Amino acid sequence: MTPLKKARIQKGWRLADVVDRLRVAGEAIDTGNLSRVERGVQRPSAGLAEKLCGVFEGDLTEIHILYPERFVEPEVNQPAA
Template identity: 75%
Template sequence: MTPLKKARTERKWRLADVCDRLRDLGENIDTGNLSRIERCEQRASPTTAEKLARVFGGDLTEIHILYPERFTTPEQGGVAQSVA
């Protein structure tokens, strides 16, 4: 599970809830795009990443959103974390 999805599900927010909060910050994104970002099928723009970090009140950074593979472990499911 990516940091973004984990943060959202821990709050029991729906994708639509996050999209509404982003809209309040001037970022127009639909639930489909947000879902693809959560599943690492689409990359967030730097602007979207910054606003997502604001929505989650500092629990996530832009790096968590732009490079989720760095924070996702195999036992969490999803993208494997590379170990250097």
């Protein structure tokens, strides 16, 4: 799990919640693009990384967002109920 996804889940936010907060900060991105950034499939711009750091109020650094592969933790599979 990337640091960005981990931070979002810890706050209990949906992707749409992050998008709304980014919009208030002056950054226009849709949930699809944010999802790709969050999964490490798409690289964010330096400006987006900076805005995400602001949205998460210091829980993340730009390095966490720009280079998530350095911090990825394996996801724990939950047993089937």
